[in-house]
């Protein structure tokens with residue numbers, strides 16, 4: 103939520119900031135702005151709208167200066183407007199700040215500052231930071247920021263510049279992502295790596311309440327007592343192309359096509375001699391015996407992957423698993439103790455509710471296993487064990503390759519637990535592992551076979567409602583397919599366990615209602631067939647997804663899309679592909695902004 107970037111060096115700051123912000127626009131795109139210092143003068147330019155609108159505002163005159171900060175916003179406090187856009191300046195105009203997160207005590211701080219005579223120009227929580235900095239300004243930027251931070255409650259990543267200090271700037275984070283990029287005679291801060299990858303691969307990952315002091319020559323990281331903290335540089339392994347569109351019309355389409363590779367990178371290195379081996383993983387046969395219950399906790403798409411995980415872990419390892427939405431889990435006092443394993447699933451590794459659920463569980467003594475895509479993210483660092491999904495950077499707001507790599511990881515983990523508990527016969531595990539290896543090629547051929555989806559989306563992109571039905575694992579994929587459609591095409595959609603429809607929702611089915619029927623589970627096929635007939639009898643148009651070779655489905659469905667043959671337990675990773683593509687083409691046909699759907703942001707760092 104919100105992207106921030108900061109630069110100090112020999113280059114003109116403004117173009118570096120603008121390019122950086124474009125790479126962070128997935129984090130929020132309600133408004134944008136930059137502040138640059140030149141000739142000991144702070145210039146702030148900001149606007150409601152996107153980076154492209156900000157560029158128009160310059161009218162060809164980009165402000166000069168080698169030091170600056172920039173921001174792209176996902177509005178929380180105050181509607182998107184010029185005034186509420188960041189950077190926010192202090193009353194003297196000398197100090198400018200950008201902020202990602204929420205200052206929970208901003209109303210108290212605002213009241214105190216108003217009493218002291220400070221004037222507010224926005225409705226944001228962030229503005230208190232600029233005025234506090236002015237109030238505490240003692241000529242030392244680090245001191246000033248430390249004093250500000252001590253007054254703040256909530257979450258924040260902050261970049262702060264001051265025109266009396268044209269050769270330095272400061273930054274800090276707490277519960278909001280911020281990294282430092284170390285260049286040659288230039289240094290950077292950013293909410294995420296793609297913003298600065300063009301300039302450096304050398305990164306410092308920050309912990310909460312670490313103060314960063316940057317000049318062009320050097321980066322110092324200090325604690326709140328100004329004691330220096332020594333850190334290792336983290337070298338980014340992926341390159342700029344991974345975060346570019348590479349000829350695809352949208353990041354989402356590119357990321358759909360990257361799934362064979364992403365799944366392969368996630369699966370292949372973990373298969374060693376018919377066993378599953380993870381790098382940072384301390385769970386063994388004896389420690390798993392101590393685990394009486396597993397929770398899988400996540401949000402959104404990651405939660406849907408968690409549901410598949412529950413099904414598989416319970417089936418293969420016979421350990422009870424509960425899946426919970428992070429924002430519910432953390433407030434319902436769940437029964438968690440030292441015999442609980444909490445599996446946290448997150449693409450970004452920074453989702454506020456998920457991170458809070460991790461911390462809450464840790465406090466209660468649970469062991470934490472994180473399934474995370476972003477290396478070095480907060481969740482990855484705070485968990486006891488981590489399994490990375492090697493999806494590479496996912497830029498489109500709607501998750502695709504992160505989801506399928508989360509599924510692949512769930513498959514691996516469930517097999518591993520099945521082997522450790524000895525509830526999964528080795529011969530079955532061997533067959534599953536063999537099928538797992540074949541999945542990347544199957545995704546590839548499936549994507550190639552789905553040209554018809556584009557035509558079908560053209561027929562259906564104006565529907566008002568679309569339903570998704572499935573049983574067992576198909577139901578879990580139905581939830582994900584429905585979410586994809588809603589979030590990027592704005593078509594109302596519901597997913598139902600097919601057997602549950604007749605308990606109420608079937609009342610909504612009428613002549614021409616489009617229903618996706620996921621029918622890939624051989625064991626449940628007959629039951630699913632009956633449910634399809636029930637909606638057909640009420641006039642629904644049924645689009646089915648079934649396994650190759652299933653001829654029976656053609657007798658009941660209006661259209662059928664086939665996935666390659668695979669054992670029931672592993673179908674989800676294939677079944678979701680046509681649903682992702684259908685959502686994508688509907689959104690394109692409706693003229694929606696596919697990669698940046700309205701009201702959303704990629705990394706949800708507010709609660």
Ligand code: F6R
Pocket residue numbers: 401402403404405447448449450451452453456499500501502585589704705706
């Ligand atoms: C939907 C989507 C979201 C995320 C959710 C959790 O396409 O991407 O539902 O899955 O916001 O985000 P992470 O996985 O970063 O914790």
